[in-house]
Amino acid sequence: MKKTTELIHPTGERFLHWIHALLVLFLTLTGLSLLYRKAVLFSLPDMRRIHQVLGITTAFFYIAWILYGLRKRRIKSWFPNKKGFLQEAAAQFRWYIIGVFKGEEPPHIPAPEDRLNPLQKLVYPTVMIVFMPVQFLTGLAMLLEFGLSSALVVNLHVLISFLIVLFLLLHFYLCIFAPPTGSYLMSMIKGTFYSD
DSSP states (O other), X not given: OEEOSSOSSOHHHHHHHHHHHHHHHHHHHHHHHXXXXXXXXXXXXXXXXXXXXXXXXXXXXXXXXXXXXXXXXXXXXXXXXXXXXXXXHXXXXXXXXXXXXXXOOOSOOOBTTBOSOHHHHHHHHIIIIXXXXXXXXXXXXXXXXXXXXXXXXXXXXXXXXXXXXXXXXXXXXXXXXXXXXXXXXXXXXXXXXXXX
8 A cells, every 4th residue: 555645634624633533522522411301421411411511612612613614725625526426425325335346446445636426425414513413503593592493493403413323423434444454544644645
């Protein structure tokens, strides 16, 4: 395997990525504790306060991520920008469900100017630009008790939580096991991508 000479993921991007990952992990654990009313390490009122502080902290780092992406012009690489995108997305999907197991070469290799594959360009904006703001708004409505803490708001918050956790499980699985094995994970640790 050879090392890509240019950074795929700059330091600031990697820092924000791992901060978000840890915060969402702890939000998931405290959220499940609240949802199922099971105090694990702390009392339920303490778990609620911890969950609220984690949520506010996550919102702060989310804003930092948006500002970083706008300043460095990294967010534009998240969106489809060329003809043939649907065919490329179909090829990427086929590779994920069949090609990976047959040892086929991936249809997309990350590069500094095109780091996300076509499916990532569909999923990541949905999670970060749709799900996360909805999550923050429903969490804020419950935190400030605007009278919006109805079953609809709570259920929407829980539904989005489960969708984000599902995304994270798939994201983690694919970055660990997609060939070359471990390269996608290492690119988010070291910033460079290894390929054959």
